[in-house]
Amino acid sequence: MLAILVKDGKGPIENLHLGETPEPELEHGQVMVKVEAFGLNRMDILQRKGNYPVPPGASKILGVEFSGTVSAVGEGVNKFKVNDDVFGIAGGGAYAEYIAVFETHLLLKPSHLSWTDAASIPEVFLTAYQALLVCGEMKEGENVLIHAAASGVGIAAIQLARVKGAKAVISTASTKEKLDWLASIPNGATNGVNYKTQNFAEEVKKITGNKGVDVVIDFVGQSHWNRNIESMAMDGRMTMLALLSGATVSQFDLSALLYKRLRIQGSTLRSRTVGYQADLIRRFTDDFLGLITGQDGQGPIKTYIHKVYSWKNIQDAHRDMEGNQTIGKLVAVVD
Numbered sequence: 001m002l003a004i005l006v007k008d009g010k011g012p013i014e015n016l017h018l019g020e021t022p023e024p025e026l027e028h029g030q031v032m033v034k035v036e037a038f039g040l041n042r043m044d045i046l047q048r049k050g051n052y053p054v055p056p057g058a059s060k061i062l063g064v065e066f067s068g069t070v071s072a073v074g075e076g077v078n079k080f081k082v083n084d085d086v087f088g089i090a091g092g093g094a095y096a097e098y099i100a101v102f103e104t105h106l107l108l109k110p111s112h113l114s115w116t117d118a119a120s121i122p123e124v125f126l127t128a129y130q131a132l133l134v135c136g137e138m139k140e141g142e143n144v145l146i147h148a149a150a151s152g153v154g155i156a157a158i159q160l161a162r163v164k165g166a167k168a169v170i171s172t173a174s175t176k177e178k179l180d181w182l183a184s185i186p187n188g189a190t191n192g193v194n195y196k197t198q199n200f201a202e203e204v205k206k207i208t209g210n211k212g213v214d215v216v217i218d219f220v221g222q223s224h225w226n227r228n229i230e231s232m233a234m235d236g237r238m239t240m241l242a243l244l245s246g247a248t249v250s251q252f253d254l255s256a257l258l259y260k261r262l263r264i265q266g267s268t269l270r271s272r273t274v275g276y277q278a279d280l281i282r283r284f285t286d287d288f289l290g291l292i293t294g295q296d297g298q299g300p301i302k303t304y305i306h307k308v309y310s311w312k313n314i315q316d317a318h319r320d321m322e323g324n325q326t327i328g329k330l331v332a333v334v335d
Contacts, residue, residue, distance in 0.1 A: 031086075044062045131217045168213070
């Protein structure tokens with residue numbers, strides 16, 4: 001089959017190329033999917049550069065979310081049949097013509113979602129759901145702070161928080177354009193803060209009447225750490241999903257953790273067990289999947305795609321993703 005491969009196993013964008021590789025073999029409980037589209041995620045950049053080891057047993061081909069048609073089913077599969085339209089997540093292998101995936105990690109594609117819509121949903125919405133509701137335990141009436149809010153996960157988390165009944169959903173981003181857009185979408189952010197020109201901890205205090213936020217979703221790490229702690233309310237919870245600004249914090253006063261009774265949890269999705277991922281998918285499906293439409297739909301939650309690429313132009317897609325100027329998801333079609 002054809003797949004997007006990385007010359008020398010790792011390297012710069014220029015090492016990405018379309019080449020031939022063996023088709024995956026089905027294990028017990030797995031389904032073979034002919035891929036129509038796949039979503040791009042920042043972990044793809046890290047993996048391409050050799051900085052993100054794939055989970056044991058996972059394909060070394062890039063890509064963790066996709067949509068497509070079932071082309072074969074393995075032993076023990078009872079949820080899907082050949083020619084079913086599906087979408088889902090995997091430990092790797094989505095940048096390819098075919099992917100083998102456990103049936104527990106697939107969902108039937110609703111007819112109102114296009115291939116690209118469906119491919120843009122699984123990783124970001126499951127990550128947002130996990131960070132906000134499983135780890136963060138957000139409850140109705142609570143205040144939420146979401147960093148990197150114009151990313152796919154950020155946009156998903158904003159909408160989930162609003163639908164779940166959050167009081168204030170405060171987004172941070174680097175430009176007025178991004179913040180204005182986040183406030184304009186249905187169930188968008190209630191407030192926006194430019195972290196480059198404003199002290200977001202001070203803005204959080206103003207917005208919440210000095211209470212602070214109950215849940216923080218952070219991708220940034222070092223540069224945001226102290227202001228995150230300052231922003232958090234009593235018994236606040238923070239889920240850390242990435243460390244874009246660095247992993248080392250020096251001269252941090254631990255007293256706030258103690259006296260504010262804060263809970264801080266790191267979380268990843270890709271490295272979780274198959275059973276954990278399957279349960280998360282089931283819970284998310286029951287709670288929210290029926291509310292999601294494509295970006296042209298009328299549902300309370302939408303998926304937003306910044307740009308769709310031919311997979312033949314995968315280098316351009318990675319270049320745009322590294323440029324940090326996008327709002328929403330980047331998706332490639334297997335054409």
